[in-house]
Amino acid sequence: MTTQPARTTEPKWKEPGELPPASARDAAAVVGDVLLPVLAGGVIVRRPLAMRAVEKTGWDRRGIERVRGLRERYGPDPLRFSARGRTYALVLEPEDAHRVLSGTPETFTPATWEKRGALAQFQPHGVLVSGGQERAARRRFVEEVLDTPQPVHRTAERLTATVRDEAARLLGEAERSGLLTWDAFQDSWWRTVRRLVLGDAARDDRTLTEQLQQLRSAANWSLVGPRRRDLRATFLRRVRSYVDQAAEAERSGTGERSGTGGAAHSLAALVAATPAAPGADPAGQIPHWLFAYDAAGMATMRALALLATHPAQAATARAEAAETALEGPRELPYLRGCALEAVRLWPTTPLILRESTEETVWRDGTLPAGTVFVLHTPYLHRGEPAEPYGDTFTPGLWTGASEWAARANPALLPFSSGPAGCPGENLVLLTVSTLLATLLEAHTYTLASHPGLNPSVPVPATLDHFALRFRVHRDAVRRDAAHRDAAHRDTAHRDEG
């Protein structure tokens, strides 16, 4: 008598070895409390009304608490759930987040279907949505232009001058009205960004920014929204025209130059001057930079809000800003820490997604190829109950001896990490810290908009940046005194020498 092999009646996900999914109730809770607030707020461009609602209802805090509760009940393995026919896994353990990010792009590709659908609206050839050889060529090119490992970018001198020039105009308006609002800041910020990325000729090209905003709005709908192909073509042509202008200026010898050994002025000029491997599409990388600089603007205003409400940290920040003249480029470690804290507390990429290219093995089982791993950074950045920094504003976390520990902490991912981590981090921190130093140089700020932000209570999980409003006070005496002190120190040093 032959023995029939035992027939399994189990559904595929219960095959021995595969991690079980969350219960239907918990899966719904993940969608409702973790994914929806992020999707509602706008993944690619934030929506003002939705941001206000998310802040008012404390939805983000609920999301953090939800993930913490799931981690306690289900244990450390990624928690599997399905949505719209796709398999997702919510990463609950910082070490697993590290594994996913360091295994990018071979085992965990950043070019997920969801991201490709969204970002193709305005950056079809961006490195983040590329794979294989093209990704490698694009990443190399981007790192080269952005000076990824360097805390002070080769164009820092011109960057500093541009940031200070635009900030002076912004502060002039703020002094007249007594107020600094998000709308005023945003106008000034985009002028700065266009000059830094595309060159001075783009300073007043608001149309380009508006086109990008429209494409980003369409991208918020990922794959379900209509493609804006004509608008995309118009926008990309406009971006390329600035690179062509920079290349032409270089050829004819009329290119603007900074004082730093003849380095070209804008990132577009560097794009034109940097050799690229086939498939890199140099100008095609620029839309991501413009888009991502928006997040740096949010981080700047949020850091200012933290400083306006935390006197002790503000005193250290001001002392750093006053240490030497700000006219030249400087590394400002404490102000960089403030920017990093703004992004840790309110991540501008609340969901980092990676899609597995093969089956992956975890502590208690496997997950199939094609699983989308979801890293919920608001939870990872604050959710570890043992960590003292959780809900507090702690710029010192990122300075001096502490920095090494923060960088090694797998839960802290303000700029992601690993081979697809943000190649613009240093450039962003230079830009934001320079702007913050300029804003603090001779002015103080009272936050007029968010009474819930103060050092005696946990930092709220959402800060609607659109609603930020500061009362601005000119503080000439302190700056003059600081300059006098700096001059005095310089003289003393010279005398000692």
Ligand code: HEM
């Ligand atoms: C506060 C500002 C910024 C933050 C917090 C930030 C954070 C991040 C994060 C979390 C990622 C990973 C995204 C993912 O895997 O889905 C990323 C990727 C990236 N960022 Fe940034 N970013 C910022 C600004 C910038 C700027 C200004 C640039 C360029 C000038 C830039 C260039 C890039 C690029 C090219 C990638 C894709 C890297 C790759 O796929 O290899 N970022 N950034």
